Amino acid sequence: MSISEIDFQQCRFCSDISQAVGESPIGTAGYYDYWLVTELPQPWSEAALEQNKLLKPYLEKIKFLIYKKGIKLRPLAIAPDPEYSQPGYTRVLFYRRPQYLFTCYQQAEYLIPDADLGNLVSALLIEPEKLIDFNQYQQNNTHQYDLLICTHGNIDVACSRYGYPLYQNWRKQANSQLRVWRCSHFGGHRFAPTAISLPDGRYWGHLIPEALSLITKQQGNLNDIKSYYRGWAGLEKWAQIAEREIWLHHGWDWCNYLKAGEVLEADKNKEWATVRIHYSSANGEDNGIYDAKIESIKELTTAGDSGSPPSMDVVKQYKATIL
Structure with missing residues (x-):
């Protein structure tokens, strides 16, 4: 629902509902080359x-x-x-x-x-x-990160309501290693404020200002990525869920590993899948594979879009088990 169609005093924002029901953002990143x-x-x-x-x-x-x-x-x-x-x-x-x-x-x-x-x-x-x-x-880009924050309220008002204040906060912290941009819609407005970090290609959602250090400096409690991490764009949905679990298992140095993934088998009803993640350290000395089983553990009723009333969706929540 666009900004012009919303009564802000009556509006229920999809991102508020998503957080209230405890929806995990993992597995919602786009998959791009x-x-x-x-x-x-x-x-x-x-x-x-x-x-x-x-x-x-x-x-x-x-x-x-x-x-x-x-x-x-x-x-x-x-x-x-x-x-x-x-x-x-x-x-x-x-x-x-x-x-x-x-x-x-x-x-x-x-x-x-x-x-x-x-x-x-x-x-x-x-x-x-x-x-x-x-x-x-061609420009000599020396920035370590470009952060793209969705503020595109004409797609869903949650992105302007929550994305723009986050943009203002993070834009003030930009420096020679970090640029911060207002960005058009890239999906997942119920996780607003949501952002993409490039060139690493990671999607983030339900963000707070303090998450900046987690994303750009790899500092803080590693378990916090469960709240913010939507997935890595180098993998499709099932593998994104497994990759987060591997990251938590492997530690912060996982960010510097080369990786790729494949789905070995998936249930047509989206109840489960098995995936394989190939990995290698930058010098090639540590390499191998992780196999993982992804399983649906529950369903949640969340918001598809903001509105008065909002549209509602039923979504599955998953857990990953490293095999």
């Missing part, structure tokens, strides 16, 4: 990228890659920032899965004249032989 993140001035419509006149001629190609070719690509919009942005130019962040086992997406960043945005996007996605034409616009 590529990310295309472009600056786009606000306000954003529900289909934010479609309002970009420079990008619009290429959207059909992007949709063809996603829906016809099955390319795991996630386009997103970020709001220009007075410190990061430059009038007349558009910043483009492009991430790709570098190999089968990996820990972070390979990143490329461009600050492109507005008129050349569509041509760059075409080169990144369709005509890589033309990327050489844009070398002069």
Whole structure:
């Protein structure tokens, strides 16, 4: 439900209901091999990228890659920032899965004249032989993290209600190693405030300001990730659930391990699955596999969307057992 349709005094926010019933956010991250993140001035419509006149001629190609070719690509919009942005130019962040086992997406960043945005996007996605034409616009990204916080209230008001205050808090803490952006919708508004950290590709939800150190400095009680961690975009849903359990078992150094996953078997009713996670330390000295069984343990009635009244959904909750 959009902002214009909501009576805020009567509204029940989906994220409040999700937290009240104790819903776990794990297993709700997207699963992608590529990310295309472009600056786009606000306000954003529900289909934010479609309002970009420079990008619009290429959207059909992007949709063809996603829906016809099955390319795991996630386009997103970020709001220009007075410190990061430059009038007349558009910043483009492009991430790709570098190999089968990996820990972070390979990143490329461009600050492109507005008129050349569509041509760059075409080169990144369709005509890589033309990327050489844009070398002069490539940026030396020395930031360890780009945090994208959803504030896209035209999708669900919970994202603006809770996402924007978190953005304001974290934006004040940005530094040479950390940039913080307002981002368009990427799913999971019932976990607002929700964010993606790149280039590691981790999704986070039900966030509080204090979680910043957990995400960017890997400091604090490791068990706290149970409350905030939605999953790693390098794995699909079942493997995301197992990967969190392995992280808790393995410790903080798991963040630096190369990994990949596969589903060995899954119940058609989504009651259980068995998965395998392949892993290796950066130097290759510690490597192997984890097998895990994922099982449904209960169902919860939670909110699908904010509203007065909100729409309600029944969702399964799972546990992972390392075998």
